[in-house]
Amino acid sequence: MNDSELIDSNPTEGGEVGLIEFQDFVSDAVFTFESGDTIPRMTIRYETYGHLNKAADNTILICHALSGDHHCAGVYRITDRKPGWWNHMVGPGKPIDTSRYFVICSNCLGGCQGSTGPGSINPETGKRYNLDFPELTVADMVNAQARLLDHLGVGRLHAIIGGSMGGMQALQWIISYPERVGRYLALATGARHTAQAIAFNDTGRQAIITDPEWKNGAYESGEGPAHGLAVARMMAHITYLSDKGMENKFGRSRRSRPLQEGGRFDVEFEVESYLRYQGQSFVNRFDPNTYLYFTKALDHFDLYGPDNRLDDAFSVVQAEGLVVGFTSDWLYPPQGNREIVEAMLRLGKRATYAELSMDFGHDSFLVHAPELYELITRFLDR
Amino acid sequence: MKQQSGMVGKRRQVDFQIIADWVAPGDRILDLGCGRGVLIEYLMQKKGAYGVGVDVDFDKILSCVKRSVPAYQGDAQKVLNCFDEGSFDRVIFSRTVEQLSHPDAIMSDALRVGKRVTVGFVNHGFWLNRLNFLKTGNRIHNEVYPNEWYESAPSNAFSVDEFEKWCARRSIQIHHRVYLGGDWRKRCRNLPNLFAGYAIYDLGRGVQGEGGVA
Numbered sequence: 001m002n003d004s005e006l007i008d009s010n011p012t013e014g015g016e017v018g019l020i021e022f023q024d025f026v027s028d029a030v031f032t033f034e035s036g037d038t039i040p041r042m043t044i045r046y047e048t049y050g051h052l053n054k055a056a057d058n059t060i061l062i063c064h065a066l067s068g069d070h071h072c073a074g075v076y077r078i079t080d081r082k083p084g085w086w087n088h089m090v091g092p093g094k095p096i097d098t099s100r101y102f103v104i105c106s107n108c109l110g111g112c113q114g115s116t117g118p119g120s121i122n123p124e125t126g127k128r129y130n131l132d133f134p135e136l137t138v139a140d141m142v143n144a145q146a147r148l149l150d151h152l153g154v155g156r157l158h159a160i161i162g163g164s165m166g167g168m169q170a171l172q173w174i175i176s177y178p179e180r181v182g183r184y185l186a187l188a189t190g191a192r193h194t195a196q197a198i199a200f201n202d203t204g205r206q207a208i209i210t211d212p213e214w215k216n217g218a219y220e221s222g223e224g225p226a227h228g229l230a231v232a233r234m235m236a237h238i239t240y241l242s243d244k245g246m247e248n249k250f251g252r253s254r255r256s257r258p259l260q261e262g263g264r265f266d267v268e269f270e271v272e273s274y275l276r277y278q279g280q281s282f283v284n285r286f287d288p289n290t291y292l293y294f295t296k297a298l299d300h301f302d303l304y305g306p307d308n309r310l311d312d313a314f315s316v317v318q319a320e321g322l323v324v325g326f327t328s329d330w331l332y333p334p335q336g337n338r339e340i341v342e343a344m345l346r347l348g349k350r351a352t353y354a355e356l357s358m359d360f361g362h363d364s365f366l367v368h369a370p371e372l373y374e375l376i377t378r379f380l381d382r
Numbered sequence: 383m384k385q386q387s388g389m390v391g392k393r394r395q396v397d398f399q400i401i402a403d404w405v406a407p408g409d410r411i412l413d414l415g416c417g418r419g420v421l422i423e424y425l426m427q428k429k430g431a432y433g434v435g436v437d438v439d440f441d442k443i444l445s446c447v448k449r450s451v452p453a454y455q456g457d458a459q460k461v462l463n464c465f466d467e468g469s470f471d472r473v474i475f476s477r478t479v480e481q482l483s484h485p486d487a488i489m490s491d492a493l494r495v496g497k498r499v500t501v502g503f504v505n506h507g508f509w510l511n512r513l514n515f516l517k518t519g520n521r522i523h524n525e526v527y528p529n530e531w532y533e534s535a536p537s538n539a540f541s542v543d544e545f546e547k548w549c550a551r552r553s554i555q556i557h558h559r560v561y562l563g564g565d566w567r568k569r570c571r572n573l574p575n576l577f578a579g580y581a582i583y584d585l586g587r588g589v590q591g592e593g594g595v596a
Contacts, residue, residue: 322447341454342464345434348410350452354443371440378447 014093016083017049020074024114025148031109037134040123044148045114046070046106049090050098052154057182059154060096060380061145062086062105063162063169066294067233067286070107070114073098088368095376101158108169109144110136110294112287119221119287131217136293138165138301142172146180156180159380160319163187163365164332165294167323168301171340174317175303181319185379187365188329190336191303191310197331200239201295204232208288217289229288230279237278242328242361246271310343320350322379324372326364327357352379396567397502397582398424400560401474404500404584405429409471412436412496414458414488415478419446426451436461459488465495474500480537490552498557499585507541507575510564526579543575545583553588 024045031042047070052059062072064085073090075083084090084105092099107115110133118133125132134140149157160181162170167189174181193201208214211228219225238246250271267273303313321344325337334355344351356371358364365372402425405411409431413422416435419442425431435446435453446453454461458478473496475482475489480503482488492499504526514522521531542561549556561570561578570578 320452338454338456339464342461345452345454346465346469348432350432352443352447352452353454353456354440354447355455356440371444375444375447378444382448382450 014091014097016087017074017091017098019078020047020049020076020084022047022070022076022114025106025151027147027151029147031144031147033134033140034137035135039116039129039134042109042116042144042147043114043120044106044109044116044144045111046104046148047072047074047084048152049073049103050092050101052102052152056154057156057158058100059102059104059149059157060159060161061149061157061173062090062096062103063141063145063160063166063173064105064108065162065164065166066236066291066298067282068166069111070105072105073103085366089373089376095373095380096161097380101380102154104148104152104154106145106148108141108165108294110141110290110297112290113285115144117287118217118289118293128221130219130289133289133293136297138168138172138297139176141297142169142176145169145173146177149180157182159183159185161185161187162189164189164362165298167332168298171303172301174319174321175313178316178318183379184319184321185324185376186321186337186340187324188326188332188337188362189323189340190332191313191340192301192336193299194333194336197239198299200236200331201299204236205292205295207231207235208292214288217292219288225288226283229286229291230276230283232291233282233286234275234279237275239331240362242330242359244328245359245361248359250274310339311346314340314343314347314349317344317347317349322352322354322375324365324375325353325355326360326362327355328359329362329364331362396562397476397580400582401425401476401500401502402428404498404558405431405472408432410469411472411474412465412470412492413474413476414461414492415475415481416446416451416453417442419449419451419453421474421476422446422451422453423449458482459484459491462488462491462495467494468497470496472496472498472500474502476500476502477504479503480539481535482538485538486548486552493554493585493587497586500582501545501585502580502582503545504539505542505561505575505578505581506539507543508564508579509576512576541575542578542581545581549583549585555586555588556583557586558584 022045024043027042030038032038068085071084072086073084090096107113110117112119118129122129160170160173167186170184170186174184208225208228211225214225253270303310305312323337323340325334338353341351341353360367405425407430411431411433413435416437419435422433422435426433435451443453443455473492479485511522560582561574562580563570564579566580
C-alpha cells in the first residue's frame with residue numbers, strides 16, 4: 001500500500017494542494033489504551049488541507065492504511081519525486097475537494113512516521129519504548145485521532161474516509177463516536193480479518209521476529225531486523241496485488257543485466273526486482289516493531305458478535321455510509337465489505353454498497369480510476 | 383431495465399403513483415432491480431419511506447448515490463438471504479421479475495423478507511402482442527420491446543393469467559391488482575389478460591389454512 005509506483009499517477013482534473021508542511025500535535029495529557037495501559041505524553045503528526053469553515057462542519061478525516069502515513073496529498077518540496085499517497089483524490093476540485101472541505105490526515109498512534117509509537121522515546125525512562133509500548137488496537141488509533149480533532153476545534157466530522165486499515169478505523173469511528181460522524185466511506189476493508197489475512201500477517205511477523213537483529217524488539221534506532229522486515233513487506237505486497245495485475249505488469253519479463261553477486265539466485269525476473277525494491281525501500285521508512293503492533297491490532301479487530309453478525313456493534317451508528325469492495329481484492333474480499341452494508345441495512349440505516357471490477361487487487365482503492373473518482377465525488381457532494 | 387425517458391418516462395409516472403398508494407408513510411422498502419433509483423427516490427419524497435435499492439450494475443448504483451438513494455450492488459436472491467423475516471414493510475419488483483433467474487424462489491423469499499410484495503410487469507398476453515404474432519410470426523418490436531432478440535438480455539415474458547396461476551398455486555394473497563391499458567396510463571377494467579398492457583399486484587403471504595406458501 002502507499003506504493004505510487006503501481007499507481008497510475010496521471011494528472012487529474014482539478015488543482016493541486018501544492019506545497020504543504022506536516023505538523024505535530026503534542027498532547028501532554030496521559031493517554032489510556034484500551035488495554036488500560038497508559039503513556040504520559042503523545043505526539044500525533046498530521047497534515048491539513050483546505051480551511052475549517054465558520055460552522056466547523058466541513059471536516060473530512062482521512063485514515064491511512066497499514067504502511068501509509070499522514071502525507072496523503074501535496075509535496076514538501078517542489079523537487080519531491082512523488083506527492084502524497086492519495087494526491088489524485090485530494091485537492092481543489094478533486095473528489096475530496098480541499099476548496100470546500102477541511103481535510104485532515106494523521107499518522108496513526110503506534111506509527112513510526114512522527115506519531116508516538118514503539119520507536120519513540122519513553123519520557124519515563126529516556127529510552128525507546130520498543131515492546132514496552134502498550135498493546136495497540138484500532139480503537140486506540142481512533143481515540144488518538146479524536147483527541148487531535150478536539151485540539152483542532154473540530155467537533156463533528158462531515159466525513160470519515162479510509163481504505164483497508166483506514167476503513168477499519170472509519171468503522172471504529174462510527175461506533176466509538178457515533179454523534180461525531182456525518183458519513184463514512186470505507187474502501188477495501190472488513191469488520192474483521194479472514195483466516196487468510198491473519199495467516200499472511202503472522203508469516204510477516206515471523207520473518208521479523210526470527211531475524212536475529214530483532215533482539216526481542218530491543219534493537220536501537222537505525223538498527224533492527226531489516227532482512228525480516230523486507231521479507232515481510234515482499235510477502236505482504238503480493239497480497240495487495242492480484243494475479244492478473246501482476247501478470248499484466250510483469251508477466252515473465254526478465255532483467256536485461258546479467259546475474260550478479262547473488263549468483264544463480266540473484267534477481268532474474270522483473271517481478272523479483274520489483275518486490276525486492278519494495279522490501280528495501282520499506283526498510284528505510286518503516287519500523288519493524290510498528291509493523292508487529294499494527295498487524296496485531298488488525299488481526300484482533302473484530303466487530304462481529306457472538307452470533308457472527310455485525311448488528312450489535314453497528315446498532316449505535318448514526319452516520320450514513322458508502323462501502324466499496326473490489327472484485328480482485330483477495331486480502332479484504334468483497335464479501336467482507338458487503339457484510340458491513342448488509343448489517344447496516346438490516347438495522348434500517350442508510351448505507352450503500354458498491355463493487356468495482358478492477359485488476360489491481362487490494363490496492364485498487366489507491367488507483368486512479370474514473371468510476372471510483374465519480375463515486376466518491378457524488379457521495380461526498382450530495 | 384431501460385433508462386426511462388420520453389414516453390416511457392411519462393408512462394412510468396402512473397405506475398409509480400399506484401405503487402406509492404400502497405406504501406404507508408415511513409415504510410421500509412426494498413426495491414429489487416432498482417435501476418437508477420428513480421422509484422425509491424419518489425417513495426422517499428412522497429412517503430418519507432426508508433428505501434434501499436438493489437441492482438447488479440455499478441453504473442446504476444452510482445446513479446442511486448447521485449440521488450441519495452441507499453443502494454446495494456449485488457444479486458437479488460443473495461441480498462434477500464441476509465434479511466430476517468419481515469425486515470421490510472414492502473419488497474418491490476418493478477419490471478424486474480421477467481429477468482430473474484429463479485422467479486418462484488426469489489419472489490417466495492421476498493414474501494418472507496417483506497410483509498407485502500409489489501410486482502409490476504408488462505402483460506405479455508396483451509392483444510397487440512397476440513395479433514402481431516398471429517400476423518407476422520415474429521416477436522413484437524415496439525417501445526416496450528425495443529430491441530431485437532439478438533441484442534436483448536434473456537427475458538422471461540409472462541401474462542396476467544400466468545401470474546395469477548402462480549399466485550394461486552403458492553396460495554399467495556392478492557390484496558390489490560391494478561391493470562393499465564396499452565398506454566400504461568388509463569385503467570383497464572375488463573379482460574385484463576387481453577387488454578392490460580401493464581399489471582401491478584400487491585401481494586401478501588398466504589393465509590394459514592389455505593395451504594400457506596409452498
